[in-house]
Amino acid sequence: xxxxxxxxxxxxxxxxxxxxxxxxxxxxxxxxxxxxxxxxxxxxxxxxxxxxxxxxxxxxxxxxxxxxxxxxxxxxxxxxxxxxxxxxxxxxxxxxxxxxxxxxxxxxxxxxxxxxxxxxxxxxxxxxxxxxxxxxxxxxxxxxxxxxxxxxxxxxxxxxxxxxxxxxxxxxxxxxxxxxxxxxxxxxxxxxxxxxxxxxxxxxxxxxxxxx
Numbered sequence: 001x002x003x004x005x006x007x008x009x010x011x012x013x014x015x016x017x018x019x020x021x022x023x024x025x026x027x028x029x030x031x032x033x034x035x036x037x038x039x040x041x042x043x044x045x046x047x048x049x050x051x052x053x054x055x056x057x058x059x060x061x062x063x064x065x066x067x068x069x070x071x072x073x074x075x076x077x078x079x080x081x082x083x084x085x086x087x088x089x090x091x092x093x094x095x096x097x098x099x100x101x102x103x104x105x106x107x108x109x110x111x112x113x114x115x116x117x118x119x120x121x122x123x124x125x126x127x128x129x130x131x132x133x134x135x136x137x138x139x140x141x142x143x144x145x146x147x148x149x150x151x152x153x154x155x156x157x158x159x160x161x162x163x164x165x166x167x168x169x170x171x172x173x174x175x176x177x178x179x180x181x182x183x184x185x186x187x188x189x190x191x192x193x194x195x196x197x198x199x200x201x202x203x204x205x206x207x208x209x210x211x212x
Contacts (some may be wrong), residue, residue: 036073037102037125038150039111041066041089044082045177046170058101065175067160067182070096071101074154074204075185076158076193082179104128106150107186156178164189 002203046052050090056061066080068089079096089110097105097119105120105127112132119124120127128146141147161167164185 005055033102035101036089036106036146036149036152037070037078037097037100037104038069038073038149038153039068039093039096040108040153040157041068041092041110042161043067043085044161044169044182046178049170049178050083051173051175053084053086055087058090065169065178066159068092069153069156069186070100071153071156072102073149073152074191074193075156076204077156077160080183080186082112082182083176084175090116097123097125101125104146106146106153108150109133160185160189 043055043057043062044065044067049064050147052064054061055066056062062085064085066085066087066089067118068083069077070079071077078100081092081095081100083092090113093107093111093116100123102123102125105123105125107116107127107129109130109132117127117129117177120129126143128141128143130147131141165182168181168185172178172181193204
């Protein structure tokens with residue numbers, strides 16, 4: 001994980017400048033000037049691993065594991081955790097945010113808890129977490145419009161599973177080996193982002209073989 005941390009720091013500090021976007025710079029678009037973290041999980045289906053567990057998503061039940069990720073506004077992974085499929089998302093948020101920097105943290109209603117909002121504020125960021133209707137009450141979500149930016153993590157989930165990992169997590173057995181393989185794939189994605197930076201390319205897509 002030490003190599004991952006080096007790549008993470010380089011990507012977050014250098015690839016994503018904190019200053020405002022220069023006029024006329026094709027760059028990465030209007031998200032560049034605001035530092036975001038977007039948190040989500042995605043299923044890693046594996047029907048035959050002995051350590052796999054049944055979990056649920058918006059599309060229904062699955063058996064396997066979960067990839068929990070915090071990505072920045074460019075959809076580049078800054079931290080990941082692989083768990084069994086039956087783990088809830090909410091308790092993992094504090095560990096995903098540890099030592100990271102952001103102005104806003106975006107998440108869906110699965111992270112709607114007092115502990116998660118406290119963790120976000122503890123890092124000096126503002127939580128933009130969708131309200132879970134099951135929790136009741138008459139709460140109102142501030143900066144609701146920022147939730148539209150959650151598409152970056154949804155794009156990341158599709159990209160990393162379809163074009164980077166390509167189902168490779170089913171080959172090794174056991175969660176430890178799977179986590180190592182998945183993390184290696186995320187390092188490769190961030191390394192490509194560094195390559196784009198060093199080549200002076202305006203877009204990660206220009207040099208990334210994963211965007212097809």
